[in-house]
Amino acid sequence: MAYEDDNFIDTTKMVWNYSFFSQKDLSLFAKGKLFFAHEKFGSHFLHLLNEDGYYFAVWAPNATAVCVIGEFNGWKNNLHPLFVRQDKSGIWEGFIPRMPEGALYKYQIKGFDGIETFKADPYANYSELRPGTASITKKLHYHWNDDDWMLNRKNYNSLSAPWSVYEIHLGSWMRPQKDKPNLFNSYSEIADRLMPYVKAMGYTHVEFMPITEYPYDGSWGYQCTGFFAATARYGTPQDLMNLINKLHENNIGVILDWVPSHFPADAHGLYKFDGTHTYEYGDMRKGFHKDWNSYIFNYKRGEVRSFLLSSAHFWLKYFHIDGLRVDAVNSIIRLDFSRAEGEWEPNEKGGNDNEEAISFLQDFNTMVYKEFPDTQTIAEEASDWSGITKSISKNGFGFGMKWMMGWMHDSFSYFKKNWDERKNVQNDFTFSMMYFFDEKFMLPLSHDEVVHGKSPMLYKMPGNEFQKFANLRLLYACMYTHMGAKINFMGNEFAQTNEWNYDSELQWELLQYPAHNGMQEFVRSLNFLYKNEQALYQLQFDKKGFIWESVANENEGILVYRRMCKDKSKDIVVVINTSNTSYLNWEINLQGKISWKELLNSDDVNYWGSGNFKNTNIISEIVDKKKKLYKIKLNIAALSSVIIK
Template sequence: MTKVIPHSIFSEFDINLFKSGKHFKLYEKLGSHPLEVNGVKGTYFAVWAPSARSVAVIGDFNHWNEAEHHLHVRWDGSGIWEGFVPELGVGTLYKYLIHSNNHGVVTEKADPFAKSCEHPPKTASIVSETTHQWKDKTWMATRKDKNALDKPFAVYEVHLGSWKRKGDNEFLTYTEFADELVAYVKEMNFTHVEFMPIMEYPYDPSWGYQLTGYFAPTSRFGSPEDLKLLIDKMHQNDIGVILDWVPSHFPEDAHGLGFFDGSHLFEHPDRRKGYHPDWKSLIFNYGRNEVRAFLISNAMYWLDQYHVDALRVDAVASMLYLDYSREDGEWEPNIYGNNENLDAISFLRELNETLYANFEGIQMIAEESTSFPMVTKPVHMGGLGFGMKWMMGWMHDTLEYFKKEAVYRKHHQNDLTFSATYAFSENFMLPFSHDEVVYGKKSLLYRMPGDEWQQFANLRLLFGYMYTHPGTNLIFMGGEFGQTAEWNFQKSLDWHLLQYEYHSGIQQLVKDLNKLYQSYPALYEKQFSQEGFQWIDYGDHENSVLTYIRKGHDPEKEIIVACNFTPVPRKKYRMGVTKSGSLKEIFNTDDKKYGGSGMKNKTLKVSNVSWHGLDNSVEITIPPLGMVVFA
């Protein structure tokens, strides 16, 4: 086997950008790249290891022996080691064996920029190249319109390992998902799918949130080429793709990023800033230029190479605060004496500015659980620059309310109405995510009180209320058909439940809610604006009834929503309305096709009796544990 030939694909400009933290396409330079040098085919390797004394490429081609293939360190102080190995091509297994200047430490590491990895528990990187011919030109050309903040986002959150399995509890492949999952999401009328992390991760119980291969799709379900096919197929069917992305922490696995070259290269060297006590993982050093470039390049990579439409950024709150999950004495204040992580804040701003500037029509979504201000305001206004933020407070308050027996709900109406006081402070997405159906919290269905009929009616009402509340929507897989068991990442959802009428009824309801949401601009055009929402009455706690109006750009096309949170039907219930004429029922969660009792409203004549402070009113029927929508 030929030795390493000195070769570089870095320009001086690349190196200057890298050192200053401004090189955002590092995946084109670092890592392994099959290419031809002077007529000889082989693979170029480049790795950042500034504390290394020597770096060798070891792999199946040299029997994992470090003697033969030593990379050359660049002369420019960048800490990059590189070289070209003839005859190596796609499919080669490799790692880096690093002798550190730090007390003779030796590490054996997977390539941080590898585009493919071995199936866990194996840990080698794989020389990879994809040649996918994209067929989503129409989607990419119109994405800016489909992904805009005044357009519908009905998101189906999916854990690929447990959505559906085959045979002997085996995973489906990306190509099988391209048939089955795409067809299902389209049939259910969701606008977007959100994949829980699909970058390579070693430990199944982490659900993908502990990453070791930031640039490699997990090999559990197939090759990078296969994942591109899946995303392409989603786009060809008018479905946007959101990826969960984890820049907040990474695991200490020996082959991962931690203590990479015998020094704290990627993680912050101070354990108070560099170690996460909850997740027993390491935290990136957001103040280090090259680390920022690594993370922003990684986000760019998925948007650029995989045509991804949005990133949902995990655990933003843990990044923003130095004292997150820490006791007194376990953290150090910033230079102003407070608890904000200034490096992380400036990183998130740069990340969002860079991505929005480079990719038309994408969205950045923050999973941020605190009241940190201006998460979804532009950076130039002092915000963090995200497009949307998960509305964790609404989710928590709503589920707390719904688990109460109906007889007690009149004392807790504020749990539902409080969200309106801050609903427009950010661009909120309403999430019923995977986190709400694990660790003893029960499934959404089994959180509901009452007998079986009431549990299903409550769940229908919950989804109806969600879809008519200001904001965009996200439902975790299984919720859409009333999964009874908590989510288990080790097995398929309980698809057999769909043989039962109540479960198929919930599924039909969600399908129709998605259609309703997309068919009536009043539900999405001003979903982040106070102008898009008006209470009719939020004070009828005795009856546990809420009535409100949703508005879009056309004032003639507002819709009216009435929710009854008790099992007692409200007949001849007088409700104020803004206009004369007649009301037509356009949606009812109590419809028999959903498993309801079938209590409906015929076309209703509006009278000029003033009510609820409005000039006109109408008498309606609100079914038990039901939501009715009128146009």
């Protein structure tokens, strides 16, 4: 039943009394269970009593008055007061007739202790381009053409499907003019350029670094103020929908980097929203991130939990997002995160875990997989905290996948060493498989690894130019043939020579050089190999999907492992040579079959390798016919990988 069917509406006032809320909505909101709060709060177009306008609702429990101000009333205070509900919910609401779409507005809030604030709408769907900070009334209608994707995406987003993710910062992937940081391609222009590139490169998914509205470019989107608004830097919400639609039409999934861990102190944002600590913890031992100079959500408060759950629900529902990568999970769940002794307070049990935050993440995962079962949640969690991808019924967090930071650190530690040193630290390379099955891991080579003096991927590698490229191709081959999903940051695919710079664009000019062009072609080949060979993904989280064939040749730098799927005839064997010595007719004993062919060789001339160590006809001899054991001979270039089937 609509509000007007059961209530008198006073149309003589500047703001008409109106409400979207039922008693059930209010109860769920207070309990932290209203995951569709975005359909109640914020600004919503409404045709009411023959008048078009916008309904507004905002939660400001410490306010004594809330007014809507904006272009429509000359930014004059106190002209359009909202009505406070009389149920102590802290919700202010009302309908403003003749309010147009595209109108700038804010909330004028007289709050705690008489403090007056002017705030953007926490639930706004569109915002003014920075440095402006106003919210904008906006409809979200869009005609999607991705029915085939949505119907079949359970197959693309399954954990038994390939996951080769291209991590992208939309502003700096490609610009209209490289050296003008205030110029951006629009979502539509990005779609025209990005979709063909990602498709040609063979990636299965893209991951957008945060595109929820944020005021400071240098935060890369991780200091968010608009949790329901696509950043206006690149256009309208519909423009973003069009980008996602085009990707889906070409069978490319879209993951959104989502930041429910903290928010900045900008005056128009959530901090002290109604004059006091409303969205953040009041105790700064829990409520402040000193590393990021930001504030931590109060996960104990039901209304805040509903806000965050609804943000996740909003992007998954209205933007057809295929997965949410949750940023900084360790900072959410640990009370002592980046805090010295005495700077944090243990929980009631004396531990360092934030129990209400853990409960929130469990509610988040429960909601996502119930409402959107064909999507995935991914935790960026850098510690060895257990149970991140374990089911909630088994006291886990319920995430679909977790970033495998240990693999990344160990791999860098190993590959940064000269080949003469590697034989003494082979454990750095093999150790990841000792704990891989503790979680469902995604292997990351992310933006964080190519900034702040860490050097681009190419210059993490030792040796001369040829050896650096060979080493990097070898690292990528190891990554793609390792168990688990994969994510690689933009620019890594063609071996940028500079660190990532959010104020510029990728070094596309490098592709004129054979070395960089060859690296790009190698990553493209890896992507298609990964997608086309079931052994590389079907059992990527199952112990049945991997065995070591040989780890006993550390002095020679040769390691051999097998990737498997349900059909044993499709097994793949990976041979890697981490030394600076090439080998002809290297002998390997393998079970299963006598006939093998080379699928990929990282030393191929097309990848800027030497091309001198091909395996056109792999020689095979019977060792034990009864046991189906055969000896094969391979030519293996220095710092290379040979993949056979």
